[in-house]
Amino acid sequence: MTTDARRRPGIERMLAVVAVVGGALAVVAGSPTRATRGSVDVTELARIVEHEEDHVTAVELAKWIRDDKPRLRILDIRADSEFDDFHIPGATRVPLAQIARMPLDSAATYVLYSEGGTHAAQGWFLLRARGVKNVFFLRGGLYEWLEQVMAPRVASTTPQAQRDSIRALTLWFGGKMQVVDSTSATTVPSVLDGALSAPRAPDARETIRKIRRRAC
Amino acid sequence: MMGAAPFYEFGRFGEGTSLVIAVLLGVAFGWFLEQGGMGNARKLSGQFYFTDLSVLKLMFSAIVTAMLGLFWLSWAGLLDLSRVYVPETFIAPQLVGGLVFGAGFATGGLCPGTSCVAAATGRKDGLALIAGMLAGVFVFGEAFPAIGRFADSTARGAWTLPQALGLSYGTVVGMVVAVALGAFAGAEWLERRAERPARPMKVAA
Amino acid sequence: MSNVAATAAGQALGAAAPSRADAATAAPTRVRREAAQYASPYLAGVGIGVVLLLAFVLMGRGLGASGAFSSVVAAAVSTAAPSHAAGNEFYSRYLSDGAANPLRDWLVLEIIGVVIGGLASAVLAGRVRWTTERGAGITDRRRLVNAFVGGTAMGVGAKLARGCTSGLGLTGGATLSVGSWLFVITAFAGAYAAAPLLRRAWR
Numbered sequence: 001m002t003t004d005a006r007r008r009p010g011i012e013r014m015l016a017v018v019a020v021v022g023g024a025l026a027v028v029a030g031s032p033t034r035a036t037r038g039s040v041d042v043t044e045l046a047r048i049v050e051h052e053e054d055h056v057t058a059v060e061l062a063k064w065i066r067d068d069k070p071r072l073r074i075l076d077i078r079a080d081s082e083f084d085d086f087h088i089p090g091a092t093r094v095p096l097a098q099i100a101r102m103p104l105d106s107a108a109t110y111v112l113y114s115e116g117g118t119h120a121a122q123g124w125f126l127l128r129a130r131g132v133k134n135v136f137f138l139r140g141g142l143y144e145w146l147e148q149v150m151a152p153r154v155a156s157t158t159p160q161a162q163r164d165s166i167r168a169l170t171l172w173f174g175g176k177m178q179v180v181d182s183t184s185a186t187t188v189p190s191v192l193d194g195a196l197s198a199p200r201a202p203d204a205r206e207t208i209r210k211i212r213r214r215a216c
Numbered sequence: 217m218m219g220a221a222p223f224y225e226f227g228r229f230g231e232g233t234s235l236v237i238a239v240l241l242g243v244a245f246g247w248f249l250e251q252g253g254m255g256n257a258r259k260l261s262g263q264f265y266f267t268d269l270s271v272l273k274l275m276f277s278a279i280v281t282a283m284l285g286l287f288w289l290s291w292a293g294l295l296d297l298s299r300v301y302v303p304e305t306f307i308a309p310q311l312v313g314g315l316v317f318g319a320g321f322a323t324g325g326l327c328p329g330t331s332c333v334a335a336a337t338g339r340k341d342g343l344a345l346i347a348g349m350l351a352g353v354f355v356f357g358e359a360f361p362a363i364g365r366f367a368d369s370t371a372r373g374a375w376t377l378p379q380a381l382g383l384s385y386g387t388v389v390g391m392v393v394a395v396a397l398g399a400f401a402g403a404e405w406l407e408r409r410a411e412r413p414a415r416p417m418k419v420a421a
Numbered sequence: 422m423s424n425v426a427a428t429a430a431g432q433a434l435g436a437a438a439p440s441r442a443d444a445a446t447a448a449p450t451r452v453r454r455e456a457a458q459y460a461s462p463y464l465a466g467v468g469i470g471v472v473l474l475l476a477f478v479l480m481g482r483g484l485g486a487s488g489a490f491s492s493v494v495a496a497a498v499s500t501a502a503p504s505h506a507a508g509n510e511f512y513s514r515y516l517s518d519g520a521a522n523p524l525r526d527w528l529v530l531e532i533i534g535v536v537i538g539g540l541a542s543a544v545l546a547g548r549v550r551w552t553t554e555r556g557a558g559i560t561d562r563r564r565l566v567n568a569f570v571g572g573t574a575m576g577v578g579a580k581l582a583r584g585c586t587s588g589l590g591l592t593g594g595a596t597l598s599v600g601s602w603l604f605v606i607t608a609f610a611g612a613y614a615a616a617p618l619l620r621r622a623w624r
Contacts, residue, residue: 004458004459005252005253005270005458005459005460005461005462006457006458006459006460006461007461008461008464011461011464012461012463012464015277015463015464015467016397016400019280019281019284019393019396019397020393020397022284022287022288022389022393023280023284023389023390023392023393023394024390024393025386026284026287026288026385026386026387026389026390026393027384027386027387027389027390028386029287029291029386030384030385030386030387031291031384031385031386032286032287032288032290032291032297032385032386033290033291033297034291034293098296098298102220102296103220103226103293103296221477221478221479221481222477222478222479222480222481222482223478223479223480224479224480224481225480225481231525234479234480234527235525235527235530237479237480238480238527238528238530238531238534239530239531239533239534239537240534241472241475241476241479241484241531241534242484242530242531242532242533242534242535242536242537242538243534243535243537243538243541244468244472244475244534244538245469245472245484245531245534245535245538246534246535246536246537246538246539246540246541246542247468247538247539247541247542248465248466248468248469248472248538248542249465249469249535249538249539250538250539250540250542250543250546250548251459251460251465251468251542251546252459252460252461252462252465252466252469253459253460253462254465255539255543256554257554257555257568258554258555258556258623259459261616261619261622261623262623263612264612264613264616265616265620265623270459270462271462273462273463273466274462274463274465274466274469275466275586275590275591275594276466277462277463277464277465277466277467277469277470278466278467278469278470278473278591278595279470279590279591279594279595280470281466281467281469281470281471281473281474282470282471282473282474282477282483282591282595283594283595283596283597285470285471285474285477286474286477286595286596289474289478295477295478299481300477300481300482300596301481301482301483301592301596302593302596302597302598303483303583303584303588303589303592303593303596303598303600303601304583304598304600305598305599305600305601305603306582306583306600307600307603309581309582309583310581310582310583310589310600310601310603310604310607311603311604311607312578312581312582312607313577313578313579313580313581313582313583313604314578314582314603314604314605314606314607314608314610314611315578315607315608315610315611315614316574316575316577316578316581316611317574317575317578317579317582317585317604317608317611318578318607318608318609318610318611318612318613318614318615319571319574319578319611319612319614319615320570320571320572320573320574320575320576320577320578321571321575321586321608321611321612322571322611322612322613322614322615322616322619323567323568323570323571323574323615323619324567324568324569324570324571324572324574324575325554325567325568325571325622325623326568326571327486327575327585327586327587328486328487328489328490328575328579328585328586328587329484329486329532329535329585329586329587331572332486332532332535332536332539333535333536333539334539334554335536336535336536336537336539336540336543337539337540337543337548337549337550338543338549338550338551338552339550339552339553339554340551340552340553340561340565341553341554341555341564341565341568342568344565344566344568344569344572345568345569345571345572345575346490346572347569347572348568348569348570348571348572348573348574348575348576349487349490349572349573349575349576349579350490350493350494350572350576351569351572351573351576352572352573352574352575352576352577352578352579352580353487353490353491353494353576353577353579353580354494354498354576355573355576355577356511356576356577356580356581357494357495357498357509357511357512357580358509360509360510360511361509361510363581364510364511367580367581372599372600374598375598375599375600376596376597376598376599377597377598377599377602378597379599380599385597388597389597392597400463
């Protein structure tokens with residue numbers, strides 16, 4: 001009963017050799033992610049930055065999302081908990097370290113954002129160094145999104161057509177537009193303003209649900 | 217090109233497909249468990265008397281195979297390791313839970329997964345063990361208000377051995393392979409020893 | 422193959438089988454297949470390793486088992502006593518994301534697969550038997566009691582540790598999770614500590 005297994009010493013030995021080789025090489029390799037070298041054409045990049053072709057405005061991004069721009073990949077590079085509290089609909093959370101080695105989709109348009117925009121700009125640079133051409137970042141970060149899309153304050157002197165267009169866009173994302181009389185229309189609202197009143201993006205719930213269900 | 221793995225994490229297919237995959241993977245899992253004799257409590261418990269160490273051989277072989285696969289697929293850029301779920305560490309609950317689990321393992325002669333294989337192949341002890349598992353989970357659930365705090369204590373998140381030991385991932389992989397092969401050699405020796413006939417008794421002259 | 426096993430195989434599926442002597446002289450009856458030998462644990466293990474790796478590659482997660490039991494219990498409790506389940510943090514964690522249906526739980530479906538796969542393998546190998554695996558030293562009843570008690574302990578232990586030999590041992594082992602390796606070590610320690618008390622059960 002005990003060791004009544006049908007043994008195949010030949011195959012077993014071969015597998016053992018494969019394991020030894022695999023393990024030994026792993027020690028040599030050290031890290032399971034290969035160091036990636038990037039290269040940049042500095043002149044080209046400078047030109048792009050100067051022409052402001054490196055970033056998008058929050059409104060532009062909002063329109064891309066609403067119009068279901070194909071293969072749009074929005075990357076949020078803030079911390080996990082911040083992502084869970086609120087993120088731009090359709091965004092996935094990708095820390096900067098992962099940006100450096102994540103698999104790339106050559107047909108995708110990448111848009112990076114962070115809270116203020118600085119980290120996103122650095123992420124933009126990393127992706128450009130990896131050879132990605134269709135990459136932008138949100139220069140004003142999440143603040144710009146909240147300010148321009150979720151809770152825009154529009155001067156009453158703005159033409160009606162423009163106001164309607166902004167209102168439609170804002171409503172689409174569950175935000176609220178405010179018309180103000182003073183000429184200084186846009187002041188940065190507190191981050192909580194408008195953001196928490198917006199319904200949680202459905203995919204945020206989905207993401208949380210996915211993580212929880214993977215436990216054994 | 218399919219792109220990188222894990223495919224589900226990259227949205228390559230949806231929940232429905234993932235559930236079909238669950239069944240298919242389960243079928244293969246159950247198949248190999250039964251093939252290895254893990255659905256038989258008598259064979260399995262031989263592990264704890266050093267007569268039949270199939271449990272150790274099977275588990276360690278599986279771990280080494282998957283571990284090497286993860287490492288090299290990641291190295292080849294085909295798999296994003298950071299998206300692979302690493303079971304979280306809860307030091308105290310896992311130490312205590314492990315002891316309790318192990319005692320139950322020796323008593324029952326099967327573990328949760330193998331009990332299903334045993335039950336599937338007609339073993340009443342497998343069915344009894346499944347019933348016991350359900351009861352145990354229920355007991356835990358009811359007792360949770362009292363022990364919940366302990367169960368959630370000493371959390372360390374997705375803490376890995378390379379991080380804890382301060383060694384490179386590849387070094388730990390190599391170490392695990394070495395330990396596994398050493399364990400296999402030890403297991404073969406122990407089994408051979410168990411099969412040797414007992415020394416004949418001295419007969420009075 | 423020992424005689425015990427051969428006779429056992431002969432009694433597969435509950436029907437009385439002719440003894441070996443009868444079979445030799447009787448008119449050709451349906452030949453009862455002898456139970457096939459088990460496969461090499463190394464090869465079966467590598468097979469499981471490949472399945473585990475496939476799970477990582479396809480789903481980004483590993484295999485498991487105890488979680489399926491939790492889903493079933495949580496669903497049962499919430500159906501039988503909804504307000505009690507909602508007030509209990511353990512059950513409500515399983516129900517909060519609206520997945521009160523175990524048939525939509527990944528692990529439950531995986532376990533259904535395990536049952537199918539295990540049965541298929543046993544059928545093809547002639548190893549299906551309606552019986553109780555035990556040593557000669559105890560009765561069937563005692564063995565079943567042991568199994569139930571052992572199962573209860575494992576249910577509690579697996580919930581405390583958030584996994585079992587499949588979820589922590591295999592999945593956590595392959596992903597080098599510290600807690601999983603700790604669990605496996607203490608589980609084996611616990612098993613070896615308890616084993617001497619149960620020696621008679623297996624002889």
